[in-house]
Amino acid sequence: MGLSGKHILLIIGGGIAAFKSLDLIRRLRERGATVTPVLTRAGEEFVTPLSVSALAGTKVFRDLFDLGDEAEMGHIQLSRVADLVVVAPATADLMAKMAQGHANDLASTLLLATDTPVMIVPAMNVRMWDHAATQRNLKTLKSDGITVVGPNEGDMACGEFGPGRMSEPLEIAAAVEKAVANGPLTGKRILVTSGPTHEPIDPVRYIANRSSGAQGTAIARALAALGAHVVFVTGPADVPPPEGVEVVRVQTAREMLDAVEAALPADAGVFAAAVADWRMKDAHEEKLKKSKDGLPVLSFAENPDILKTVSHKTDGRPALVVGFAAETTDVLAHATAKRDRKGCDWIVANDVSPQTGIMGGTENAVTLITDSGAEEWPRMAKEAVAEKLADRIAQALGVA
Incomplete structure (x- = not known):
């Protein structure tokens, strides 16, 4: 107990x-x-x-x-x-x-x-x-x-x-x-991002990714169980945040970046959130209506790259930065390239194509990509993935 x-x-x-x-x-x-x-x-x-x-x-x-x-x-x-x-x-x-x-x-x-x-x-x-x-x-x-x-x-x-x-x-x-925990991560501060972001088009519509937040929530819970002080920055997820962590709720990518930077420094950062790559250049203040003039023209702007921003920090960068890559094709190749491009230490890659049932499901099958290469994990419950990842983080931080 x-x-x-x-x-x-x-x-x-x-x-x-x-x-x-x-x-x-x-x-x-x-x-x-x-x-x-x-x-x-x-x-x-x-x-x-x-x-x-x-x-x-x-x-x-x-x-x-x-x-x-x-x-x-x-x-x-x-x-x-x-x-x-x-x-x-x-x-x-x-x-x-x-x-x-x-x-x-x-x-x-x-x-x-x-x-x-x-x-x-x-x-x-x-x-x-x-x-x-x-x-x-x-x-x-x-x-x-x-x-x-x-x-x-x-x-x-x-x-x-x-x-x-x-x-x-x-x-x-x-x-x-x-x-009162005496776990291997006691005294460590770990930042976890989770869930989607919602980028408003107008007051009732938004751009988002299909993320329930279940995997990020499980990771935060597993890290806290090992004694870590977890700062949990979450978008509007389908699942409630775990107990025993510091919860920061956000809606947009820019809000998430602000919350992440406010939470630093940290010993490790796990960036499991499905952040929208784009937002409206100028969100409409009133609801868009159908018009005889045709379809509305939506102008997009690129959102800040939170993982890359943190990975390239010269001051306050976590000792371990873990990113996620949800892919539908060429998972290993895309995820490996993402790790190099973003500058993070690890990438947790998974195949979220519709036939896998992973997006929004209770299980996950991931490949951990590090300096040592790619390590494929068998399909298991998201809670089990979280516990295994938390153990690996403790080992990487030299406390387990």
Whole structure:
């Protein structure tokens, strides 16, 4: 199991989102973790110590000055035996205490006394989240090395809409797994692009490639499972992004290039996105209508070549740049020529002609082209291709 043998200290702050922490305890335990819960006074207004204890299978710690607890372990020791301290929900009040170094209750004292990595999962009203004081505290906490998960955007219990919703338990569990991972890519930053790009013709039509994003998503998931910090830049794909990665959503090739350059430097880059080669020279601001004068004339411009741009960088180029070549004829010849032309280190080539069923399917058959030549892999599930490629990337980076 992903968290087998790991000890998580879970601090539950006060807020309606505290109910999600009950499910989070279950998700962490089913992955093999031991969960020691700390319930704030405000948290008790939303979930009971009995429910928390029942799900955690252990005692709930609540008071700073509890003679029994101090005799058994002490609050200092409690904060140091864990592999990770998770604050979920992290309220605006808790974040302020952490940023300013306050220690006036058990939760804030544990957080000040610990030398264990800390992860916070913010949850609050959108106006509280957007407030300058909260954003200032968030910046301080990030600079202190604290991991931040979320918040998500959506409807709130107060009736407002926007950022401030606590991340879902499965998202948090995935982030916890990543935070305590001891995989071969731990400490490595890897950029992955995925999905198609959509280049607008007018407000309702666009140019795109037939890509579901399934292979790129599987690669990002496999790299994260090996401990990498994955920046996942995705176009409008058919499949949802994987959990436990940093997701950047884009629409066009130019937006993808901007996101890629913002994500650098990185230890490796995997460019699996099916980027449209062309865009409209001037996209129409209004929907094109049929006309008696005949068909509209569309003028095209060439999109930036993201793979070539990154491959030829003199500053901030990843140590390993991996491109993809989806071909329908002469796959090996075209892919080999693409590797030389783009300047990348590896090319993952595949035959996407209609009879293969690979485009939009669940399987892939690829050939890995490197300095050493071409290595043909048997047809297998896209997840298996991703895992094999992730292992090869770890080997290339000298960590496996």
